[in-house]
Amino acid sequence: MKSSLFKRVLRSKLLPLVAVTVVVVAFFGITTNGFLSASNLRSIMISMCLSGMIGVGMSMLLISGEIDLASGYEACMGGIITALLIKAGIPWPAALLITIAAGAVMGGILAFLVNKVGLMGFISSMAMISVYNGLDYIVTKAQDVTITAEHASFYSLGAGTVGFLPIPFIIMVVLMIIYGLILYKTEFGRTIYMTGGNRAAARLAGVNRKKITSILYINNSAICALAGSLVAARMHCANAAACTSGSIDAITAAVLGGVSFRGGDGNMGCLFIGVALVTFFNSGLTASGLQSYWQIVVQGLLLVVALCIDFVNERSRQKALSQVAI
Amino acid sequence: MKKLISILLVLLLVVSMCACGSGSSDTKPDETPTPAQEDTDKETTPAEDDKAEDAETPEEPAETPDAETPDEVIEKVGYYDDPVDHFARDPYTFCYCYTGPGALNDNMIDVFHRLGKLYNFELDEMNANNSADNYVQGVEVEYNKGVDGLFIDCDPTYQARVVELTEELELPYVLLFNYLTDENGVNLAPAVVIDQSRSGRDTIQWYADRYQEYWGDIDMKDLCLLNLNYSTNPAFQERVDGSREQFEKVFPGADIIEVDGVSSGSLNAEAGYDLTSQTISAHPEYKYWIIFACVEYYAQGACRYVETTDHPENILITNSGSNCLPLEFEAGYDGTSWKVCYAVSDINYGGPAAMGLIAICDGRATEETLWQELKADGDKCTLYVVDAVMVTKDNWSNFKDEVWALYDPEGKTAPAA
Numbered sequence: 161m162k163s164s165l166f167k168r169v170l171r172s173k174l175l176p177l178v179a180v181t182v183v184v185v186a187f188f189g190i191t192t193n194g195f196l197s198a199s200n201l202r203s204i205m206i207s208m209c210l211s212g213m214i215g216v217g218m219s220m221l222l223i224s225g226e227i228d229l230a231s232g233y234e235a236c237m238g239g240i241i242t243a244l245l246i247k248a249g250i251p252w253p254a255a256l257l258i259t260i261a262a263g264a265v266m267g268g269i270l271a272f273l274v275n276k277v278g279l280m281g282f283i284s285s286m287a288m289i290s291v292y293n294g295l296d297y298i299v300t301k302a303q304d305v306t307i308t309a310e311h312a313s314f315y316s317l318g319a320g321t322v323g324f325l326p327i328p329f330i331i332m333v334v335l336m337i338i339y340g341l342i343l344y345k346t347e348f349g350r351t352i353y354m355t356g357g358n359r360a361a362a363r364l365a366g367v368n369r370k371k372i373t374s375i376l377y378i379n380n381s382a383i384c385a386l387a388g389s390l391v392a393a394r395m396h397c398a399n400a401a402a403c404t405s406g407s408i409d410a411i412t413a414a415v416l417g418g419v420s421f422r423g424g425d426g427n428m429g430c431l432f433i434g435v436a437l438v439t440f441f442n443s444g445l446t447a448s449g450l451q452s453y454w455q456i457v458v459q460g461l462l463l464v465v466a467l468c469i470d471f472v473n474e475r476s477r478q479k480a481l482s483q484v485a486i
Numbered sequence: 487m488k489k490l491i492s493i494l495l496v497l498l499l500v501v502s503m504c505a506c507g508s509g510s511s512d513t514k515p516d517e518t519p520t521p522a523q524e525d526t527d528k529e530t531t532p533a534e535d536d537k538a539e540d541a542e543t544p545e546e547p548a549e550t551p552d553a554e555t556p557d558e559v560i561e562k563v564g565y566y567d568d569p570v571d572h573f574a575r576d577p578y579t580f581c582y583c584y585t586g587p588g589a590l591n592d593n594m595i596d597v598f599h600r601l602g603k604l605y606n607f608e609l610d611e612m613n614a615n616n617s618a619d620n621y622v623q624g625v626e627v628e629y630n631k632g633v634d635g636l637f638i639d640c641d642p643t644y645q646a647r648v649v650e651l652t653e654e655l656e657l658p659y660v661l662l663f664n665y666l667t668d669e670n671g672v673n674l675a676p677a678v679v680i681d682q683s684r685s686g687r688d689t690i691q692w693y694a695d696r697y698q699e700y701w702g703d704i705d706m707k708d709l710c711l712l713n714l715n716y717s718t719n720p721a722f723q724e725r726v727d728g729s730r731e732q733f734e735k736v737f738p739g740a741d742i743i744e745v746d747g748v749s750s751g752s753l754n755a756e757a758g759y760d761l762t763s764q765t766i767s768a769h770p771e772y773k774y775w776i777i778f779a780c781v782e783y784y785a786q787g788a789c790r791y792v793e794t795t796d797h798p799e800n801i802l803i804t805n806s807g808s809n810c811l812p813l814e815f816e817a818g819y820d821g822t823s824w825k826v827c828y829a830v831s832d833i834n835y836g837g838p839a840a841m842g843l844i845a846i847c848d849g850r851a852t853e854e855t856l857w858q859e860l861k862a863d864g865d866k867c868t869l870y871v872v873d874a875v876m877v878t879k880d881n882w883s884n885f886k887d888e889v890w891a892l893y894d895p896e897g898k899t900a901p902a903a
Contacts, residue, residue, distance in 0.1 A: 192768055199795070200767030207760050294587075302592040304786075304810060309818025319794055391756060395790050396817060400587070401754045401783070445749070446761060447768030452717065452746030459749065 174429055176469065177417060181437045188444030195447055202326060204439050206319075206394070209328040210235070211409035212435040213387035216335045217380030218410045219431045221281075223343070225356035225423030226274070226373050229285040231384045232406030233292035234266050238385025239398035240296055243305035252314040256389055263385025266292070267378035274377065275370040281377075296400035304397040318393025328390045333432075335383065340428030352376070357424025413438045416466040420474060438462075563851045564842040566893050570850075578607040578634040578847050580840070583624060583648075585641050586616035589809045590832070594639070594662070597836035600899040605844060607634075618644040622651060629655045635843045637662055642720055649675050658846040659853070660839045664721060665869055673865040676856045678839045681871050682721045685806040685828040686728025686778060692826050692876055693776055693802050694736035700799065701774060706739035708773040713744040714761055714784040716753060722780035725806050729778040737776075743769070747784065758787025766795070775801040782810040782827070789814070789824045798823050808875075812882040821879040829877040831886040837893050838870050 189196045214231045221228055228234075238259050245255035266288075273284040307314060320327045343349035354362040355369050362369060387406070392398035417434020419426030441462060445455045562568055582598055584591045591613075598609045612628055614621035621640060625648060628636065635658035640648050642664045649666055652659045661677035668674055690711075697704075711733045715726040730742055745765050750757040758779060766775060777792075779785035785805035792801045801823050805811070808829030815821065838857075845851040851858075857868040875885050894900065 194768040194770045197767055197770060199770075200764070202794075203760075203763030203767055203791070207763070210756060297587040297592075302587050302589045304589070304813050306813045306817035308816075319790065394759075395755045395786060396819075397755075397786070397813070399589075399754075399783075401752075402756065404754065405750070405752045405756075442749070442760070443764045446745055446764040449743070449745075452749040455749035 174418070174433060177430065177433045177437065181433055181440065184437060184440050184444065188440070188448065192444060192447045195444060198324070200443065200447070202321070202324065204436075204443050205329040206326045207443065208435050208439045209326070209332050210387055210391055210403060210406050211413050211438070212332040212432070213328075213335060213390070214384055214403075214406045214410035215414050215431050215435055216332075216339050216428070217376070217383040218407070219414045219417075219419045219426055219428065220339060220343070220352060220376050221373075221380050222411075222414055222419050222421065223356045223423060223426050224352045224373055224376050225359065226281040226376065227285065227411070228267075228270060228281065228377060228380050229407050230266075230270070230288040230292055231285075231380060231410060232404045232408070233289050233296070234263060234381045234384040235388030235391065235403035235406050236296050236398070236400055237266065237292050238263050238388030239392035239402055240300055240305055240388075240400070241385070242389040243307050243392050243398035244299070246307050246311050246314060247305060252311060252317075256386070259385045259389050260382045263382040264378045265381075266385070267381030268374075270381065271374035271377040275374055281373075293400060293404075300398075300400055302400060304399045305392075306397040307392065314393050315396060316393075318390050318395070328394070331386075331390065336428040336432055343427055348372075353424055355423070356420075409438070412463055416463060418466075418469075418473070421467075422474065425474075425477075434466075564838065564845040564856050566837055566841055568841060568845065568850075570844075570848065572604075572606040572844065575606070575848075577602075578844065579610055579632070580607050580635045580637060580843060581610040581612050581628040581633045582637045582639065583612040583614070583621065583628070584639040585614050585621065587613060590663075590807075591639065593809070593832040594637075594836055597832045598637070598840065601833075601836060601840045601893065603899050604894055605840060607840070607844065618647075621648060625651055625655070625657075629657055633657070634847050635659060637839050637843065639663055642666075658843055660842045660846075660856075662835055662839055673862070673867055673869050676842060676853050676867045676870070678835050678842070678870045678872060680806075680828075680830050680874060682724035682806070683728030683731075685874065686725040686730070687732040688874070688876065689778060689804040689806070689826065689828050690729050690732040690776070691736060693804060694732075697776075697802065700802065704774055706737060707741075709737060709740040710769065710772040710775055711737070711740065711742045712762065712765055712775055712777045712788075713742065714747065714758060714777065714779040714781075714788065715744055716747045716780055716784075718748050719780075725780045726778065733776070733778075741772070753781055753783055755783045755787035755790065758784030759791045760787070762788040763791045766791070766801075773800060777801065777803045779803070779805040781805065782807040785824060785827070786810050786814070789819075792823045804828070808877050808885075811877060812885075815879055815882045826876050826878050828874050829885060830872055830874045831889045833886065833889045833893060834872040834874075837889070838872065842870070 194200055214235060218228065218231055241262050242255050242259045245258055246252050270281070270285060270288060273279045274281045317327060322330060343352065351362070351367045351372055354365065354367055355372050359369060384406070388398070388403050391402055395402065413434040414426065414431050415421055416437060417426070417430035417432070419430060442459070445458065580598070582595060595609070595611060602609050610628065610631070610633055612624040614624055618641070621644065625636065636652060638648055638652065638659050639662040645661070645664055645666050649659070661675050663679060665673055665677040665679050666675045711729070713726045713729055716722045726744065730744070733740070733742060743765055745761045747753065747757045747761060750760065761784065762777065777785070777788050779788060782805050785803050788803050792798045792803065795801065799822055803824040804826050806828045808827050811824060811827040814824065842856050845856060846853060854867055857870050860870060861868040875881070877885050
């Protein structure tokens with residue numbers, strides 16, 4: 161039993177990723193002063209939150225073979241809606257719930273475009289980027305929507321801590337655990353893998369792909385709206401540019417963590433490690449004083465390595481499957 | 487279902503086109519031409535077809551109410567107090583061409599609309615959506631629409647092409663925010679800009695004059711300047727260069743760290759937060775920090791990080807730009823760390839640009855003779871360097887009013903309170 165568990169761990173995608181993360185942390189910990197200080201670790205945890213939270217919904221979509229490139233813009237919209245509602249005098253818990261509902265509507269629109277109209281998720285979400293970005297600018301007149309100091313309790317949602325842990329980090333981890341359990345322990349989770357792994361087989365098995373992907377789009381946008389609200393809470397304001405890089409960062413972290421871009425593979429543990437690796441890596445590069453243009457090169461190389469690992473893993477998986485079939 | 491959606495999309499397209507069409511008429515000022523306009527002598531106000539030819543002869547300025555010697559007239563050309571009856575001609579149509587949406591652009595549109603009512607011009611807008619091709623095409627479209635002149639707010643990387651095209655089309659223009667020089671540093675186009683380097687120098691000097699009030703006497707070895715840069719933008723780089731140079735001068739012995747947001751690719755508060763937290767956490771050896779941000783959102787992100795530290799009073803933040811800090815003060819920020827920013831009122835940009843463009847269209851100046859008393863030796867055209875204010879908790883609410891009063895002393899276009 162122990163031996164089988166050990167073999168599974170050795171074979172899992174998580175192990176090389178954890179090893180790389182440990183190496184990165186150790187390297188910067190040794191070479192960069194203060195990298196492992198409590199304040200830097202807390203900063204890294206906060207920095208993980210936006211891409212981590214968007215990554216939760218995005219990973220579910222990627223596993224199902226779909227994608228939402230507009231996630232960062234949905235987060236911007238979420239932050240703006242929350243800030244406007246709070247400004248209008250609505251208590252922040254209610255504002256947050258309305259924002260999440262608005263996020264669900266955004267996801268519903270995308271689900272409609274993909275599943276009813278028949279557009280590709282990639283294309284329709286690209287189109288929605290423009291729609292949301294334009295709306296953000298129209299609503300805010302390209303200005304900050306500030307959240308005044310009288311709503312300081314809302315600030316703590318973005319910047320408060322419980323013990324050593326920042327609240328947004330706790331929210332992110334809780335989301336990852338919940339969605340990890342959904343993926344791993346529920347029938348719905350298994351159908352997500354099936355939908356992304358082999359659509360034809362899923363259809364033959366009676367899986368309603370449209371229903372599943374609709375749920376995932378709605379779920380993803382709702383999480384994005386929540387993530388945007390947390391950023392607004394942390395920054396005390398919202399604007400049209402606050403989270404725009406969120407989707408790309410989340411996709412990078414998810415793919416780096418081993419969530420397959422082709423669908424059917426990945427989990428929340430991998431996502432967490434992927435997000436942690438990217439954030440530790442970026443933090444270390446900045447702290448080490450490496451010139452920013454080289455940082456871009458190194459970040460790109462890291463992603464290339466991750467994609468190569470993903471490709472090799474996928475090929476060996478396909479090989480193993482074909483051998484079983486034979 | 488698909489047919490229904492197709493019909494809906496077509497309807498949406500039609501409605502959008504109608505909305506765009508009506509949008510341009512909305513920009514017209516409320517005022518109708520003044521009676522004086524009916525008496526306008528077309529030869530003395532070359533606003534129409536002969537505008538370009540007249541613009542080539544700036545030495546013969548258009549008649550003004552008080553006929554002065556040419557030299558005296560030239561000295562006054564392109565300012566808010568030009569002795570010209572702006573309503574004695576047909577209204578001009580100017581286009582504000584900008585790279586992509588943003589707070590500053592939105593403010594500039596408001597400023598030009600207000601100025602248009604005061605100085606008799608209508609405003610068209612062209613948003614290039616961050617595409618050089620869109621920008622160049624947009625300029626041609628505006629030319630075909632028959633606009634009289636352009637306010638060019640353009641990315642420096644393709645500004646030369648835009649200016650070249652505008653000159654080919656013989657459209658009067660004034661550059662905003664960015665200037666255009668040749669390889670020898672000769673300024674090639676009239677431009678309204680801030681002194682980028684000075685914004686860095688002045689903000690650092692402001693803290694150099696006051697840091698002892700906040701910190702007392704400190705050992706310079708405990709102090710570090712953190713420059714938050716975005717180096718691919720030359721204007722931002724100049725700001726950071728100015729900050730560094732001044733810091734070296736006034737804080738000898740203190741250290742300097744520069745980090746660059748280019749690697750994150752983002753110009754938002756999140757990136758500012760990350761850059762600041764990563765750097766300050768990695769350098770616990772410094773007790774005191776001065777942070778200079780080349781853009782406001784970086785300062786905002788830095789401020790949010792500093793608020794989470796044990797001693798926010800030991801970190802002073804400043805930046806170039808004035809949209810965010812006044813809003814922070816308005817929202818109740820107490821100014822513990824982010825005390826000051828280098829602010830240019832939007833009217834300080836828009837006013838001279840509008841007055842300059844009107845002067846060119848009137849034929850009272852050309853791009854080369856505009857504001858010539860300010861022209862540096864060797865330059866082909868003038869760089870109009872605008873005044874700035876250090877905005878603090880004490881003056882954030884009214885720093886724009888004084889400048890507006892020059893252009894609109896009676897408050898005709900003041901927004902409702």
